[in-house]
Amino acid sequence: MSRIVYVNGNYVPENEATVSVFDRGFVMADAIYEVTAVMDGKMIEFDGHMARMQRSLDELGIAYKVDYDEMLAIHREMITRNNLVSGGIYIQITRGNPGDRDFLFEDGDAISPTIVLFTQEKPDPRNNSNMESGWHVMTMDDLRWHRRDIKTVQLLWPSLAKTAAIRSGFDDTWMVENGTITEGTSNNAYIIKDGVIITRQLSHDILHGITRASLLRYAKDRQMTIEERPFTVDEVKAADEAFVTSASTYVTPIISIDGVNIGDGAPGKHALELRQVYIEESLKAAI
Ligand code: PMP
Numbered sequence: 001m002s003r004i005v006y007v008n009g010n011y012v013p014e015n016e017a018t019v020s021v022f023d024r025g026f027v028m029a030d031a032i033y034e035v036t037a038v039m040d041g042k043m044i045e046f047d048g049h050m051a052r053m054q055r056s057l058d059e060l061g062i063a064y065k066v067d068y069d070e071m072l073a074i075h076r077e078m079i080t081r082n083n084l085v086s087g088g089i090y091i092q093i094t095r096g097n098p099g100d101r102d103f104l105f106e107d108g109d110a111i112s113p114t115i116v117l118f119t120q121e122k123p124d125p126r127n128n129s130n131m132e133s134g135w136h137v138m139t140m141d142d143l144r145w146h147r148r149d150i151k152t153v154q155l156l157w158p159s160l161a162k163t164a165a166i167r168s169g170f171d172d173t174w175m176v177e178n179g180t181i182t183e184g185t186s187n188n189a190y191i192i193k194d195g196v197i198i199t200r201q202l203s204h205d206i207l208h209g210i211t212r213a214s215l216l217r218y219a220k221d222r223q224m225t226i227e228e229r230p231f232t233v234d235e236v237k238a239a240d241e242a243f244v245t246s247a248s249t250y251v252t253p254i255i256s257i258d259g260v261n262i263g264d265g266a267p268g269k270h271a272l273e274l275r276q277v278y279i280e281e282s283l284k285a286a287i
Helices: 024-028 046-060 068-081 156-167 210-221 233-237 269-284
Strands: 004-007 010-013 031-039 087-094 114-121 135-141 172-177 180-184 188-193 196-199 225-228 241-246 250-257
Touching (some): 010 068, 031 046, 031 269, 046 087, 046 210, 180 188, 196 210, 210 250, 210 269, 250 269
Antiparallel strands (some): 004 114
């Protein structure tokens, strides 16, 4: 079934949707994006995604003010028009089309941003054995730029790293910088040792995951101790459990790294419990 996508105010069949070849999103990766998960036809953590989207736009000086009500209406229209029950809604906002390729761009609102949305169907997370049975990860150097807190579409390195993982028989890559894990190719990374959740602190080094913020809140509510600091590959190998979080993986256990089992090589009990808690709680708050 052909999807209906959104381009600059219009809902059009995907094969009729166009964006200029001079769009800065295309020639410069001058664009930001968000992905909001959809479960039972409702959006998970929509407010958090919209807040982070505004922050990414502001950090790059893309002159676009997110109108919450308008965005909510567009996202909901996309769910309806595409009969989306389980999956995600992707939104990308580029600096726009200046009419030519040029490194220099005009200040402020001289260019009108391009806005594109599309939906992607994915299995219901409550019924996804690939995620529940846990992932095997490998490691690679983190060769991304140093503003990973801005959710730009410069995804070449994570895409190469994800592809390398799958082609080598793994499920994902954890990226390493100065001996410590930064994050997965499109998720935040955690280990658990002696009941303590360890995850890298927020900085320019990692994306400030919307799922991460809620997960840590739910863990605190359950009296779990959290240490926000970088951790090494050796610490992962010696950990009791590991997992990742994101809008598309929710909470997914990690069961080995570079071929070394984590804990007993099966999904950890805390990781599985947090997965269930996260899904239940976020469904309650879904809109
Ligand atoms: N880190 C990176 C690099 C990501 O691409 C993502 C997914 N967007 C995340 C972390 C997780 O963020 P979120 O929980 O907001 O999906």
